[in-house]
Amino acid sequence: MPRYRLLIEYDGGPFVGWQRQSNGPSVQQALEDAAERLTPSRPSGQPVRLHAAGRTDAGVHALGMVAHVDLPRDMPDGKLADALNALVRPAPIAVLDSRVVTDAFHARFTCVERRYLYRILTRRAAPALDRGRVWWVPRDLDAQAMHHAAQELVGHHDFSSFRAAECQADSPVKTLDALDVTRVGDEVHVSTRARSFLHHQVRNMVGTLALVGEGKWTARDVRHALQARDRAAAGPTAPADGLYFLAARYPDDQIPNDQMGV
Amino acid sequence: MPRYRLLIEYDGGPFVGWQRQSNGPSVQQALEDAAERLTPSRPSGQPVRLHAAGRTDAGVHALGMVAHVDLPRDMPDGKLADALNALVRPAPIAVLDSRVVTDAFHARFTCVERRYLYRILTRRAAPALDRGRVWWVPRDLDAQAMHHAAQELVGHHDFSSFRAAECQADSPVKTLDALDVTRVGDEVHVSTRARSFLHHQVRNMVGTLALVGEGKWTARDVRHALQARDRAAAGPTAPADGLYFLAARYPDDQIPNDQMGV
Numbered sequence: 156m157p158r159y160r161l162l163i164e165y166d167g168g169p170f171v172g173w174q175r176q177s178n179g180p181s182v183q184q185a186l187e188d189a190a191e192r193l194t195p196s197r198p199s200g201q202p203v204r205l206h207a208a209g210r211t212d213a214g215v216h217a218l219g220m221v222a223h224v225d226l227p228r229d230m231p232d233g234k235l236a237d238a239l240n241a242l243v244r245p246a247p248i249a250v251l252d253s254r255v256v257t258d259a260f261h262a263r264f265t266c267v268e269r270r271y272l273y274r275i276l277t278r279r280a281a282p283a284l285d286r287g288r289v290w291w292v293p294r295d296l297d298a299q300a301m302h303h304a305a306q307e308l309v310g311h312h313d314f315s316s317f318r319a320a321e322c323q324a325d326s327p328v329k330t331l332d333a334l335d336v337t338r339v340g341d342e343v344h345v346s347t348r349a350r351s352f353l354h355h356q357v358r359n360m361v362g363t364l365a366l367v368g369e370g371k372w373t374a375r376d377v378r379h380a381l382q383a384r385d386r387a388a389a390g391p392t393a394p395a396d397g398l399y400f401l402a403a404r405y406p407d408d409q410i411p412n413d414q415m416g417v
Numbered sequence: 418m419p420r421y422r423l424l425i426e427y428d429g430g431p432f433v434g435w436q437r438q439s440n441g442p443s444v445q446q447a448l449e450d451a452a453e454r455l456t457p458s459r460p461s462g463q464p465v466r467l468h469a470a471g472r473t474d475a476g477v478h479a480l481g482m483v484a485h486v487d488l489p490r491d492m493p494d495g496k497l498a499d500a501l502n503a504l505v506r507p508a509p510i511a512v513l514d515s516r517v518v519t520d521a522f523h524a525r526f527t528c529v530e531r532r533y534l535y536r537i538l539t540r541r542a543a544p545a546l547d548r549g550r551v552w553w554v555p556r557d558l559d560a561q562a563m564h565h566a567a568q569e570l571v572g573h574h575d576f577s578s579f580r581a582a583e584c585q586a587d588s589p590v591k592t593l594d595a596l597d598v599t600r601v602g603d604e605v606h607v608s609t610r611a612r613s614f615l616h617h618q619v620r621n622m623v624g625t626l627a628l629v630g631e632g633k634w635t636a637r638d639v640r641h642a643l644q645a646r647d648r649a650a651a652g653p654t655a656p657a658d659g660l661y662f663l664a665a666r667y668p669d670d671q672i673p674n675d676q677m678g679v
Contacts, residue, residue, distance in 0.1 A: 164545045216546060233541065240542050249542035279495070280502050283426045283511035284478060284550070 156225045159235050160256045161186075161205075163220040166247035167395065168287045173211045173220070182248055183207070186222070189242035193235075194228050208266045208403035212355075214395030216288070218272075219251075221403040223262040260405065268332070268404040269352065273345040273361045274397045289342065290361075290397035296368030298343045302336035304367040304374035305345070308360060308381060309334050314353055315384040317363070319392075322354035327384070329353060336364065343368065346401075355392055363390030418487045421497050422518045423448075423467075425482040428509035429657065430549045435473045435482070444510055445469070448484070451504035455497075456490050470528045470665035474617075476657030478550070480534075481513075483665040485524040522667065530594070530666040531614065535607040535623045536659045551604065552623075552659035558630030560605045564598035566629040566636035567607070570622060570643060571596050576615055577646040579625070581654075584616035589646070591615060598626065605630065608663075617654055625652030 163186070171179035175187070183205050190203040197203070207222040230238070235253035243250075259265070276282050276289040277296045308317075308331055315327040334347045345361050363380060366372035372390070380389040425448070433441035437449070445467050452465040459465070469484040492500070497515035505512075521527070538544050538551040539558050570579075570593055577589040596609045607623050625642060628634035634652070642651040 164542070166546045166548075218546070236542065244543075247545040247548060249545035251540065251542050278513065280426070280498065280511035280513050281506075283509040284428045284480070286428075286509060288546070 156227050157229055157255050158223055158225050158258055158260060159230075159253050160260060160262070161222045161224065161236065161239075161250055162252040163207075163217060163222060164249045164251055165217050165220070166287075167211060167214045167216040169247065170213060172213045172215070173207055173209070173217075180246070182211075182217075182220075182246075185243050185246045185248055186224075186239060186250075189239045190224055190226060192242055193238055194226050197227055206262045208262050209269055209352075209400050211398075211400050212395055214287070215398045215400065217400040219402040220400050221262050221266070221405075223256065223260060262403070265405055266403045267350055267406055268348055268402075269350070270346070270348040270401040270403075271352070271357045272399045272401050273347075273357060273393065274399070275343040275345070275361070275365065275393075276341060277343055278341045287396050290394050292365060292368075294369060296343050296365060297370065298336050298338040298368065300370075300374075301343065301345075301364045301368045304372070304377045305334040305336050305360075305364055307374055307378045312381055313384050314356055314381070316380050316386055316389040317356045317359040318353040318386060319355035319359070320386065324351075324353050327353060329356075334360065358393040358395070358398060359386075359389055359391075361393040361397070365393065366390045418489050419491055419517050420485055420487050420520055420522060421492075421515050422522060422524070423484045423486065423498065423501075423512055424514040425469075425479060425484060426511045426513055427479050427482070428549075429473060429476045429478040431509065432475060434475045434477070435469055435471070435479075442508070444473075444479075444482075444508075447505050447508045447510055448486075448501060448512075451501045452486055452488060454504055455500055456488050459489055468524045470524050471531055471614075471662050473660075473662050474657055476549070477660045477662065479662040481664040482662050483524050483528070483667075485518065485522060524665070527667055528665045529612055529668055530610055530664075531612070532608070532610040532663040532665075533614075533619045534661045534663050535609075535619060535655065536661070537605040537607070537623070537627065537655075538603060539605055540603045549658050552656050554627065556631060558605050558627060559632065560598050560600040560630065562632075562636075563605065563607075563626045563630045566634070566639045567596040567598050567622075567626055569636055569640045574643055575646050576618055576643070578642050578648055578651040579618045579621040580615040580648060581617035581621070582648065586613075586615050589615060591618070596622065620655045620657070620660060621648075621651055621653075623655040623659070627655065628652045 173182045175181045175183045205222045205224045232254040236250040239250045274289040276291045311330045331349045435444045437443045437445045467484045467486045494516040498512040501512045536551040573592045593611045
């Protein structure tokens, strides 16, 4: 049964998140339902299962999510994407690419790098065009100070202070490879990459850096929050709206799957 | 009565257009209703009237529309914007700035330059995140050929071939100052500026240039379409979704009100 690697864009707004849940529509369910309709000859009782590089929360978007699926049907590169797109409508999900990979590929377990972008709109007026797509902070934020403080978090650390209570990771120790803060017009962009992240880690880091941007915290406060290994020591969780899963990278990838787009 | 200059962003999706119409909600009506609620002491029977630099069609967005309004109430710079934003919710309209100007200022009649951006998404998969914000063309377009052909339209011409039947302008002769086509990732952006445009002129120029991008038309075909002075000689009207009113400039503006943002 061929295995397909999928590249997926979605608007997280109408979903309970990537993962299938009983309390509402998920991206995973929408795509699995479409894939099941594509393969009616599948042994009965054997559901189609998608595995993704990241299980984004409710309201979190993706510009370049990677997932894989095994299907009892041979389709040339790109054709599965077209077929899924036709079936998944009108859900705001777009499969940008599909290609056959070996069984050694696993979207979640063989992923070596995940990238996220977080967009903060810093102006007095709420967003009209980007509602639900940015975190609206109606104050000025000092992006340079945020970038400076962010470097306290880069490296190999115990990230317990930035970990959601529900996080199921075995260990709070992770290596954060990059955390960059830049100003882009009236937005502040936080870009980050790591092999993996704890639950809510990006949103908790952003919520903490926003305190620095407002001048309430210093880089030293961020260091102390990290050292405390206590969620209560760090800043609040930034809302889901501004978060985008940008890209996932795998050992054999020649060029990083770099989906900027914003 | 002080006159206020407003800078406005809106999502054109839910509106019948800028202009007040009987068949649905308009941006003008939403803002006029908000302004009337702000000034209850107004002489009765005297409605508040907003005048805009451009009367965008249904579905057309704005990142930097300029309008003016006379109100019997003194408010410091920015305060009118805050008050209108509080009252206009939940409509996707954001007043980005408000400042007192002299009565010599008229958003429509003293405007010396208008700028538009048109976004075309050129990929196989429909947009998930930018639905209603781009024209989706599921084919590759040659942006360089489009830019080359676009130069045929720059200058002082009779634009009858690119004018909607309902256009109320006195003359079809206009001076197009710039029409630039660039590739930005998987999008093609068409940027244009002129003192004024005919009804549907930008969308008709974009629809025509798309024929060039697909290789169906050459720059020479565009020149002949212009020379024909006949709407039937040019390409189709591109959809409203991809069009953004970017900025309006006035004689006293020190710095062009350049709202790129995309």
